[in-house]
Amino acid sequence: MQLMLVTLFPEMLSALTQSGVTGRACELGLVQIGAVNPRDFAFNKHKSVDDRPYGGGPGMVMAIEPLRLAIAEARKRAPNASVVYMSPQGQPLTQTRVKDLASNEALIFVAGRYEGIDERLIAAEVDEEISIGDYVLSGGELPAMVVMDAVCRWVPGVLGHDQSAEQDSFVNGLLDCEHYTRPEIHDGQSVPEVLLSGNHERIRKWRLQRSLVRTLERRPDLLEQRVLTQEEKTLLGEYLSQQQTD
Numbered sequence: 274m275q276l277m278l279v280t281l282f283p284e285m286l287s288a289l290t291q292s293g294v295t296g297r298a299c300e301l302g303l304v305q306i307g308a309v310n311p312r313d314f315a316f317n318k319h320k321s322v323d324d325r326p327y328g329g330g331p332g333m334v335m336a337i338e339p340l341r342l343a344i345a346e347a348r349k350r351a352p353n354a355s356v357v358y359m360s361p362q363g364q365p366l367t368q369t370r371v372k373d374l375a376s377n378e379a380l381i382f383v384a385g386r387y388e389g390i391d392e393r394l395i396a397a398e399v400d401e402e403i404s405i406g407d408y409v410l411s412g413g414e415l416p417a418m419v420v421m422d423a424v425c426r427w428v429p430g431v432l433g434h435d436q437s438a439e440q441d442s443f444v445n446g447l448l449d450c451e452h453y454t455r456p457e458i459h460d461g462q463s464v465p466e467v468l469l470s471g472n473h474e475r476i477r478k479w480r481l482q483r484s485l486v487r488t489l490e491r492r493p494d495l496l497e498q499r500v501l502t503q504e505e506k507t508l509l510g511e512y513l514s515q516q517q518t519d
């Protein structure tokens with residue numbers, strides 16, 4: 274899969290290309306990550322990449338022409354790509370949207386700086402406008418890299434078998450259960466007995482129950498969007514009636 278970022282700060286991409294799961298995916302050639310810099314397409318005498326907003330007021334808008342040419346270059350390098358613009362006005366990012374994006378052979382992300390980009394450029398060039406959450410960052414690079422990271426994880430071969438199974442836990446709409454490692458007692462706190470039992474069926478049920486409980490306590494909105502199986506209702510019911518007796 275090919276992932277392109279149109280950005281004034283291409284060096285930021287090294288966080289993805291040089292470390293961890295995504296770094297490995299690049300090394301193995303499973304994903305190709307590249308950047309196009311609108312600065313390289315700024316041909317006026319000041320090489321400017323920003324411009325004044327119509328209507329006045331503080332702040333600047335990205336200059337149209339360098340950005341348009343940079344997107345054209347990205348399209349040339351990544352034919353058939355969908356173009357994604359990161360902004361707080363976009364559709365919220367979810368694991369479902371990530372999985373959909375991962376079905377593209379190539380994606381071009383446009384990272385805005387300043388107050389954003391001209392609305393007509395969005396209309397002409399952008400297929401999807403996406404937000405990573407309701408807060409304001411200094412640019413679209415980190416949001417684009419968040420999406421790139423999440424998308425990489427769906428490319429076949431990027432995750433090992435065990436990690437792929439693990440990511441199903443969020444796809445299945447629940448929060449993850451707790452995790453423990455050595456030693457058996459840390460800071461006076463022991464590991465839940467069931468995890469030392471070696472009984473895989475009891476462990477599976479306990480983990481599913483913890484996922485359900487944590488989702489109910491921390492993110493009830495996620496449970497409202499999801500239908501529970503009979504087993505899930507039973508596990509949650511058992512926990513809740515146990516709570517009442519405590």
Ligand code: 4GX
Binds near residue numbers: 389403404409
């Ligand atoms: N989820 N930013 C976009 C430039 C900008 C400013 C105003 C449109 C209007 C963000 C987010 C985000 C910072 C990216 C501002 N674009 N992107 N940038 N939250 O905060 O995606």
